[in-house]
Amino acid sequence: MSDLRTELSTNLDEAAWEWLIPHVQRDAVIVVASDLDLLDVGVAIASDNISSVQQWIDQQLMVKPSNTQVGNWNSDRTKKFHTLILQPYVLVQEMAA
Template identity: 60%
Template structure:
């Protein structure tokens, strides 16, 4: 598991909202709330850890982008995200604004 976490940390990157729009349209972007570690979520997805994923979904810590989020992100071209690709999904977490 440590090797997978290390592999995922190497592909963890930042993304601009505009880069994510085509993937949102394909319905593959998953929003991760600030209280979860993006690498922990990525490892759970990669290992098909449905118990953890379902728990996070039930606590609304993981979800598809909400309409109000999409509206806010479409209106702010400076917004950036931490992004992690775990096929077929792109996990994103909004970065704190400066």
């Protein structure tokens, strides 16, 4: 598991909203609640930890971006996100302004 965590940590980055638009358009972005650790979520998904992932989905701690969120992000093109690429998905967390 630590090897997977180390491997995924190399995919952690920051991204501007404009860089994420193509991924939203292909329905590949998953918004992760700020109280979850992005790397923990990535490890759970990559290691098929279905119970944790399902719990986060049920609690709406992992969601597809809503039309309202996308609209807000489109109006603030300088918005930044913490990101984790986990093919075919891009996990994102909004960064504080």
